[in-house]
Amino acid sequence: MECRDMISLIHEYLDGDTDELTNQHLQTHMKTCVSCRQHMHELQRAIAFVQSASHIHVSSDFTARVLAQLPAPTKKNLFSSWLRNHPFLTAAAVFFFLMTGSLCANWFDRDNILQVSSSNMDKLKIDRERNVVVVPAGISIDGDLVVRNGNVEVQGEVHGNVVAIEGKVFVASTAQVVGNTESIEAIFDWIWYEVKNIGNDLLPALP
């Protein structure tokens, strides 16, 4: 084989592309051929020189300088990075948003049908024409009385709260109400009422 062919074999060898047989072939040739041996040696030396040249670092403020040249962050990016940095506040905000949403939905989704909730329904007098729920005189009701879309007239006794949502509570002079009476007519009253209820459920020990 000619030395010219050997040179291209040497390059293949340097790229790690030669098999065992070719390597042996190359070795045998180089034992006898001084110029090829020399050539190979010089190539390896050149590679080693280039590889030795790799010790240089960029100046230490490089990163800061690049960052300073970046375009200003958009509002959207600022907002999303704020959210990432404050996970607890984000969770609280989401919770608050959903709570408000469901309360409002409760408020707006109602129909205009008179609804009454009490543990002593049979003792109540419901006047559908006037949209009034009456607690007759001389009658005593245990537990809360909640009425929606109507007024409440209390002549007897109620051992609990009396609440009228979208309505009014009339308390006669003979009446006795152990708990609070409340008329809820605006959405903020409604939200406050719901929040108070949640609070009361969570803290049953408080009066």
Add this chain to the structure above:
Amino acid sequence: MDFVEKRLTQRAKRGDREAFAELIEIYKDKIFQLAYRMVGNRQDAEDIAQETFLRVYANLHSYDDSYKFSTWIYRIATNLCIDRGRKKRPDFSLDEETEPGQGMDWYSRLSSSERTPEEKVVTQELQETVQDALSHLQPKYRSIMILRYIEDLSLQEISDIVKLPITTIKTRIHRGREALRSKLRLM
């Protein structure tokens, strides 16, 4: 490593500057090294490295992360280096003999530009000789020799970076080695 880079590029894509700063930290020396060996002086090399990262940032939205991030950033840097060379300096032919005056020009240009103390230590005779030998290669050979032997990349990666088939890369490496050999043999 690839996983970390993937996460960082995804975060940087969404505009996270901290993630982008981490990417700079990972690649700044590699890119600067490539640029320095391509253009031969610190100032231009830093300019190119900066420009590389600014372009990366501006084009993050078009980066497809099924490819390696390193391939992409090396491609941007290599192209910038070659463009810069076209504008600023005449190309050297592989076969061109060095004229006596040219070595002096190169040397005086290097020493006249500002150098940090760190660089003074690093830049010794051997380093200058290597840099000189590299600067006499045509840019298309120079970039591939740098990627192969200084950045230590595989033939496959280089082929991905310059978008040329491996056989072409091999031919260029063979010629590049021969050119470096003839420059450095007398040392």
